[in-house]
Amino acid sequence: MKEKFIITSLSSTGTGKTTLMVHLAYLLAQSGLSVALIELDNRSSLHDCCGLPKPTAEFSTASILTDDFDGNYPFFPLWSDALKNKAVVCQAERNSLESVSRQLTGDPFGMFRLRECLDRFSLSHDVVLIDAPGQQGQLSLMALCAATHLIICAEMTQKCISDINALFEWLYKYKTYLKSTPEILGILPSRYDHNAAIQRNTLNQFPAFAQKFNTLCFSPIRQSSRFFNAYAMGLPIFLDSPGSTPCYDFTENGHLFKKMNQSKLKGLDEKMLQKLPAIAPYIIDAIKK
Ligand SMILES: Nc1ncnc2c1ncn2[C@@H]1O[C@H](COP(=O)(O)OP(=O)(O)O)[C@@H](O)[C@H]1O
Ligand SMILES: [Mg+2]
Structure with a gap:
């Protein structure tokens, strides 16, 4: 195994970043990897979508970003029966994370705070997933500085192309400040609705678009009420509706x-679409290589 993978996902709010991170946490842990999921978003959605108790300020992400952090990460087991304690979560508590983020905004080294913390108090897990917020602000910058790898979630709308261009501009702007530039694993078409012509057309162009940025396009995750329901039940769809078709979007190429x-499929490059790599095995292979 190579050096530890620290993966984050950047893109606009509501594109499915948190959904991606919790489903990846589940699948990576199921494949035998040990996973730490750190919530760096003050919207604090993990307690809902992972069915966890609400975090307190003292036992949350804010505590690892303070000067007096002693290396005792506030981890809570994630779906411990199903995952046999292979995955843990550090949840965000809204007020304390907002307050730390405001304090660090005035600090020129504030964006490195999570990176420093992970360097100083190294985690034993095979992979760290960072659930970052949508806005391009202090917390997403902190996630970017800590990450070794990036995934970009993109809804297949016209707006996503300009959003991704803006995101790449933002990434290049901060490149000079980063100790090492995170590798972009790929762009994930998320919440994909095959019934919408605009989404089909956008997806058809996407592999070529991703190539322009020297990255690849993953197999899309469909828009499905199963995700919405599972989120509300605090479970991944693999536990809430096992065997349902959207489960395979994560695991089978072009499912x-x-x-x-x-x-x-009329008008679409069906051979190309069927070959798009599924995100979970791609990442598991990259980590275990
Ligand atoms: N593929 C999907 N199909 C249907 N609903 C989804 C899908 N992905 C996410 N959602 C829903 O959209 C909302 C926002 O998703 P979330 O993962 O929190 O996005 P983000 O973290 O990017 O803001 C949640 O209610 C979630 O259940
Ligand atoms: Mg989120």
């Missing part, structure tokens, strides 16, 4: 396009 009626 969504397999067995699809020819008329539904």
Whole structure:
């Protein structure tokens, strides 16, 4: 195994970053990797979508970003029965994280605070996932500085192309400040709705678009009420509706396009779409290599 993977996902709010991170945490842990998921978003959604108790300020992400942090990470086991304690979560508590983030905004080294913490108090886990916020602000910058690898979630709308261009501009702007530039693992089409023509057209162009940025396009995760329901139940879809078709979007290349009626694929490069790599095995391979 190479050096520890620290993965974050950057993109606009509501594109499915948290959903991606918790489903990845589940699948990576299931594959035998030990996972630490750190919530760096003061919207504090992990307690809902992971069915966890609400965090206190003292036992939350803010505590690891303070000067007097002693290396005792406030981890809580994630779906411990199913994952046999292979995955843990450090949750954010809104007020304390907002307050730390405000204090660090005035500090020129504030953006390195999480990186420093992970360097100083090294975690034994194989992979660290950072659930970052949507806005390009202090917390997402902190996630970027800590990460070794990035995934970009993108809804297949016209707006996402300009959002991704803006995100890359932002990444290049901060590149000079980073100790090492995180590797972009790929762009993940998220909440993909095959019934919307605009989404089909955007997806068709996406692998070429991703190539322009020297990265790849993963197999899309479909828009499905199963994700919404599982989120509300505090579970990943693999536990809330095991075996349902959206589960395979994470694990099988181009799953969504397999067995699809020819008329539904009209105008699309179906061979290319069926070959798009599924995100979970791609990342598991990269980590275990
Ligand atoms: N593929 C999907 N299909 C349907 N709903 C989804 C999907 N992905 C995410 N959602 C829902 O969209 C909302 C925002 O998702 P979330 O993962 O919190 O986005 P972000 O972290 O980027 O703000 C949640 O209610 C979630 O259940
Ligand atoms: Mg989120």
